[in-house]
Each structure stands twice: as structure tokens, then as C-alpha cells.
Amino acid sequence: MSNSSRIAVDAMGGDKGLAVMLAGVARARRRFPDMQFILVGDETAIRDGLLSHPNLTAHSEIVHAPEVVGSSDKPGQALRRAKTTSMGIAIDMVKQGRAAAAVSSGNTGALMAMAKLSLRMIPGIDRPALAALLPTLGNNDVVVLDLGANTECDARNLVQFAVMGAAYARTTLDLASPRVALLNIGSEDQKGTDEIRDAARDLKAATHLPMTFSGFVEGDQLSHGDVDVIVCDGFSGNIALKTAEGTARFVADLLKRAFRSSIRSKIGFLISRPATELLRHHLDPNNHNGAVFLGLNGLVVKSHGGANEVGVATAIAAAAKMVRDDLTRRIAEDLGNFEAKAA
Template sequence: MSSLVRIALDVMGGDHGPEVVIPGAEIALTRHPDIRYLLFGDKARIEPLLASRPKLAAASEVFHTDVVVQMDDKPSQALRRGRRVSSMWKAIDAVHTHHADCAVSAGNTGALMAMAKVNLKTMAGIGRPAIACLWPTMRGESVVLDVGASIGATAQHLVDMAVMGAAMARIVFDIDRPSVGLLNVGVEEIKGVEEVKEAGAALREANHPGLNYHGFVEGDDIGRGVVDVVVTEGFAGNIALKTAEGTAKQFAEYLRNAINRSFLSKIGYVLARSAFRALREKLDPRKSNGGVFLGLNGVVIKSHGGTDAEGFASAVDIGYDMVRYELLSRIEKNLDSRPSVAGTPTVPPAAALPTDALQVQS
């Protein structure tokens, strides 16, 4: 691999476009001076922002595009209107043509997944890609997938996600055999739908060299950090993600109201300011911003659409790490020895649905 990490940015993606992407790229460049950017978007908006950032400008090349995928576009609409011409497509295509090592976008998740799958294709034997995110826990962080790429999963799909998630965890946490758990309604082997029980049996019997299968985990185990990797299908994963985000906001609002309730509580806040600051940093969603699309022939990172510059920089950081520590080759190596589930198709039935039917995180 080159000594440089080339990252293609969909500069027009997200709620704020270049006004967040360009400052975020600058922040990431200060942390990783060996990044070189390919910036896709409206030159008239990008170049004035680069003019005040000479170091970023020197590390970037701008490619003008007129078409922007809107945040409310359906995936099929985005493909029809933006294929081959939009900033999102061109960023992904730079990975496909090997001009970039990674693509990062804060744009429409459904469109990004659809374009990435059409352009990059899935790895051999992988029916559908999954979105993996870093989840803050009491022990640090865990990898959780799928958090919204598609609905439903066969046992084989769950096994494949376990193998891919473990490969990502090895990079992020520097663990030889990350612990993996299947999200279920209970930890007992008799509980859950058949697909989850079959996947659990296959992982247990396989004793895969790239992961340590823990067994079933429940929803409250995610935040406790019981395992390094939590595997579930996209419908449940997306609900879990949004519930956790909402609970964090609810807790922060409760805390704010309690602090402002009386003069004594305000004094207590001043005395415990360092503790509250540590709590705020722990719950800061920007630090774990960036969903990794696993199962594609290329590295694609999805940033939250409403993030700020620091949050977008975190998404770029994740993309950098996935490239620098060779995510794709690690996944391919793990897939070579993945267990097979007898009698189950590799591609889940839901994969036959139109692209617009796939439910993805916003």
C-alpha cells in the first residue's frame, strides 16, 4: 500500500455540506498528515474554504460536480439522477478505480449504500453489506452491526456479519480474537428466532480462529460492554441505535434541568465540574461518528448528516484506520474460514426487495 492514504470526500453530502466537510477534513489532516484528499463537489463553494486553509489545499485535489444527492432522495431516485455524475457517486467511484483508498460521505445513507453496492459490488460470498458502528460502553467501545443497512437476516448472514465485525474489531481494539455476541431476547440457547439460534450453533461449533464466540447477549449488555462485537439484523440494530441516542439526550436534559433547579444544585455543579466534563466527553456522539460499510470491495464510511466539523473528522479518522490497517484483507482472510450454516441461503430473502425497501439509518 502507498505511504499516503487517499480519501475521497463527498463534500456536498450532509445537512451542511462544504461548511462542515472542509473544516472536518482539516482537523483530520492535522492528526494524519499522510492523508491526501480528493474533493468532489461544487468548486465555487469549495475553493473559497480552501483558500483560508493552505495546508489542506496543498493536500487536496478538487473535482467539480453539478449534481448533489439530496438527503430526502429515495435510493432509486438517487441512482437514476446521480449515477456517474453526483459528488456521492464520484467519491465512491474513486475507490472503485483505485484513485482513492476510501470514501467518506455525510449524505443520504440509503443512497450511499445503494451507490456503493452498485459500484463496488459485495465481496465474494457476501449477499449484502452491513453498517457497523462504534458504540460507547462501560468498558470502552464495542462494534455493533448491522445498524440499518437492511431488514432481516438468515443465519448465514449473521455468521458473515460476525466474521466481518470481528475483523473490524481487531483493527479498532487491537485484539487477536475479539469476543462476539448475537443480540437476542435472552441468553438461553432455547430463546430467539431460528435464524439467531442456527447462527449461534454454527459459530459455537466452528471455533473460528479470528473470533471468540461468547453466545447470546441482551439489549442491556451492549452498554455494559459484555462483548467486543454485537451482531444483529438491521431492523433491530437501527432501533437499538436510535433508542440509545435518544436515551443519551434524555439523560442530558434531565441532568441539565436538575442542575438549574436551585442555587445549591448550581453550586454542586461547580464543585463537580470536572466530573461532569468527563461525563460529557464520554457521551459525546462525535467521537464515535462514522459507520463502516462492511462486505464491499472497498472502504466506505458514513458520517451522520447533522454532525459538526469535529464529528466529520472522526468519520475520516475511522476511514483512515480502516485503510491503514487493511480492513479488506483482514475480512477476506476471515471469510476464507467462516463457518457455513447448512440449509440456509447466503443471501437473505429480503435482499430481493427493491432498494427503497431497505431501511437505513439517517
């Protein structure tokens, strides 16, 4: 079993329990049949759970972890138990080289703290950034970062996020030269903070990198599909993400209420059902699940805590694709080229 094709899974993380995590792993393996797994957690429970997935057993190794990081645990508390929890041990598998990536649906703050301490940063990267894909009206999703790892960022951080986000888009979206923009309160050059304007200046000069700087975008343009990567500080990014998720739920609930309001509406629903099913699929967060901490010396993917088996499989598939395309190496090379040109 090649370590380069192994993914360590925190089998005990997530709100929906071990059964959903294993079902997601099994689904992901059907998409990537060469992928192997290290399942970290309660050994007895995992073995019992694998009885429902006999085809997964031969392609998985179980590593016992006596403890689990709770959803309410603070990062400091989780760090002290890194060697005994399923989350901490899964990350350690990447550090040891036994796995090429780790996937967890557990506590986001704890996962970031453990990953940063264990794996350290790529040389030249100051801070990790949490990046994820959001649906758009265009042909591709859009990469948005940072989504909450850093509440305050200077221009250097934003530039590094742009370089990392572009490398991620080239890998995940198969784009040769992703269009990169900074989230701002207006599209004019004079708008925004000093940090955003300084970052824009540096990105405009980075014409030697495999990306195209497209200037500023506003919050109402997140889903337009006009750009491929949107860069911001973690405070703004997390608010934007939660607003987008809330709006998607609002639209879905509003449609349900409207279609149930009368007999005529119910008939209209039956006629328009193919379109509404397409909309439901497009807005379902399980189909876009899997945020990655960019900038680390190793791949760590955060699955949404409430993800179902489709969502877990989507996160694992994202990790598999990043492993296949050697995302960490791409980021290091792009950053090196940027700094060499800027020197």
C-alpha cells in the same frame, strides 16, 4: 501522491454544509499527516472554502460534481444520478482505485445503494452490513452491526456479519480475538428465532477464527462492555441504535435541568463539573462518528448528517485506520478460512 493514502470526501454531503466538511478534513489531516484527499463537489465553492485551510490545499485534489444527493432523495433516484453527484463520484474514485476509501455525510439509503452497485460484494458475502462503534462502560467501544442495511437476515447473514464485525474490531479496537455476541431476547440457548439459534450454533463451531463467541446479549447490555462485537439484523440494530442515542440525550438533558433547578444545584454542578464534562464527552456522538458498510470491495464510511467538524474528522480518521490496516483484505481472508473449515 499514493492512491493507498487517499480518501475521497463527499464535500457537499451533510446537514451543516461545506464549511464544516472542510474543517473536519483539515482536523483529520492533523491527526494523519500522511493522508491525502480528493474533495468532490462544487469546484468553485470548494476552492473558496480552502482559503480558510491553506495547509490542506497542497494535500488535496478537487473533483467537480455538478449535483448533490438530497436528504429526501430515494435510492433509485440517486442511482440514476450517480455519475453527476458528489456522493456517486466519491464512491467511483474508490472503484477506479484513485482513492482507498470514500466518506460521505449524505443520505444513508442512497449511499448504500450506490456503494453496493458500484463496488459489488466481496466474494462469499451475500449482503453488506452497516457497522458502527457505540460507547460502553468498559475500556473499549463496542462494534454493533447491522444498523439498518438489512431489515431481515437469515443465519448465514448473521454469521457473515459476525466474521466481518470481528475483523473490524481487530482493526479499529486493536483486539487480537474480539468477543462476539448475538443480540437476543434472552441469554438462554433456547431463546430467540430459529435464525439466531442457528447462527449461534455455527459461531460456536468457528473456533479456528480470531474471535471468541460469547453467546447472547440482551438490549440492556449494549453498553456494559462485556463483549466487543454485537451482531443483529438491521431492523433490531437500527432500533437499538436510535434508543441508545435517545437515552444519551435524555440523560444529558435531565442533568442540565437538574443542575439549573436551584442555587444549591448550581453549586453542585460547579463541584461536579469535571465529572459531567467527562460524561458529556463520552456520550457525544461526534466522538464515535463513522459507520462503515462492511462486505464491499472497497471502503465506504457514513458520517452522521448532523456531525460537526469533530464528528467529520472522527469519521475520516476511522476510514484512515481501516485503510492502514487493510480491513477489506482481512474480511475476505477470515471469511475464506471460515468457509474452508465449514466445508
